[in-house]
Amino acid sequence: MPRLTPRSTAAFVPGRTGTVRLADVIAALTYALDLTEGQRPGHTLRSTVIAMRLGEAAGLDREALGALYYAALLKDSGCSSNAARMSALFGSPDQELKRSMRLVDWHDRWKLAMRTARSCGVGLNPVYRIRHFLMVAKTPSLTREIIQTRCERGAQIAHVLGFPAATSEAILYVDEHWCGLGHPFGLAGQEIPLLSRILLLAQTVEAYWSEHGTAAALDMARKRRGTWFDPTLVDLITGWRRDGGWWDTLRDLHGLDDAVVALEPGSAPLVATDERLDRIAFAFAAVIDAKTPFTARHSSNVARYAVGIAGAMGSDTVVNRDILRAGLLHDIGKLGVSNRILDKPAKLTDEEFAEIRKHPTWTLEILQHVGAFRHFSTDAAHHHERLDGRGYPWHVPGHQLSYTARVLAVADVYEALTANRPYRDGLPVHKVVDIMSSDRSTAFDPDIFDAAVALAEAGTFAALSAVTEDGFEQLQALVPMPTFEERKGQVA
Incomplete structure (x- = not known):
């Protein structure tokens, strides 16, 4: 696990020295979610930065931006609920598996099959690798079931934490695709909540950006325009191609926590009682x-x-x-x-x-x-x-x-x-x-x-x-x- 750097900003302990912001606590804990999901440290925070810029560009009001903000921070809170099943079926370490499968286009069946084959039984002998590949192939509903478990669990956690229904809803439908071939319910186009559409684009662009850089991430978004992603949102984000200074700020892991906490919408930040x-x-x-x-x-x-x-x-x-x-x-x-x-x-x-x-x-x-x-x-x-x-x-x-x-x-x-x-x-x-x-x-x-x-x-x-x-x-x-x-x- 890459070493995390404690934040320089002093936080206060309730009942001891003062007040702490709720965003501060949840933002810091997202590193645990990145670890579970096999993503590079800061994935969730960078996704939040991207999502908030998209939300503002899309004209969301303050209430919707607040719901989007905490949905972005908690989007992977259900990620551990499918780890055991994925690891058992694929026969591979779940973190590496999740990271690899997040980068493949599910709509391209040939590429999906090739990525699945490479991801099965990592480190095992060929017989076991083939066995796991056949297990996955014989489970046609696997992707939907795994995503449904993850999304429902994440939405439930957001609800338990007391966030608005729009936050839970955004997490529940985050893997629905514009063309209707997403999961778990197969919603299409405007049926998908706008906050979910923003989150899907933000997290997928971040994953590609972390692996391959800005140009590759935006090219991916353009290629999936109208299939995975809302065309209007893709047009917004591809318009940032020349904004190199903004993209470079995402590389500053040390300042990322403070940058995300500063993005919390509203005139008065929520307090972590x-x-x-x-x-x-x-x-x-x-x-x-x-x-x-x-x-x-x-x-x-x-x-x-x-x-x-x-x-x-x-x-x-x-x-x-x-x-x-x-x-x-x-x-x-x-x-x-x-x-x-x-x-x-x-x-x-x-x-x-x-x-x-x-x-x-x-x-x-x-x-x-x-x-x-x-x-x-x-x-x-x-x-x-x-x-x-x-x-x-x-x-x-x-x-x-x-x-x-x-x-x-x-x-x-x-x-x-x-x-x-x-x-x-x-x-x-x-x-x-x-x-x-x-x-x-x-x-x-x-x-x-x-x-x-x-x-x-x-x-x-x-x-x-x-x-x-x-x-x-x-x-x-x-x-x-x-x-x-x-x-x-x-x-x-």
């Missing part, structure tokens, strides 16, 4: 957990257990809220790991396990990029470290591990052992306690471990994991918890 930050953390936990069926509710359950442990130990509301968000986002770095590794049914090779072990590093880099979450980024990233220094990836000794990191370490392992997986049922509490007890005081903080055991044996964790509605309200309600001593009294 505590409630909105919780919603964002929960929404991105859903993105993380959708990456693989092996960990369908892992992040939200880890957050539930971690807040339960911290509350039982008497932590205050501010600490509990940080633990909640750190728990929800601790595995955000897994968005950079291929599903061919995450979903592998057999034992991982040393090389594959080394890739898995990188995810805390990516968690750290992503969260450090988000000003509102930077203060707990190290704590979240340390969830695989141990008191005895034998954890990974940094081998941090116990005296350098924070309280939050120690709580997450216990909650993470407990959830992994008790959760059902496609290859096994979750282990019973007594078995998990026996297994984890061997690492009490070596991997796990003994006081935190004891608090977790009390909650587990009292049935508290089971009740928390039984929450079926994936809403952040349930997690917020956990913040004021009884103390550990009160819990022990209940158990007795």
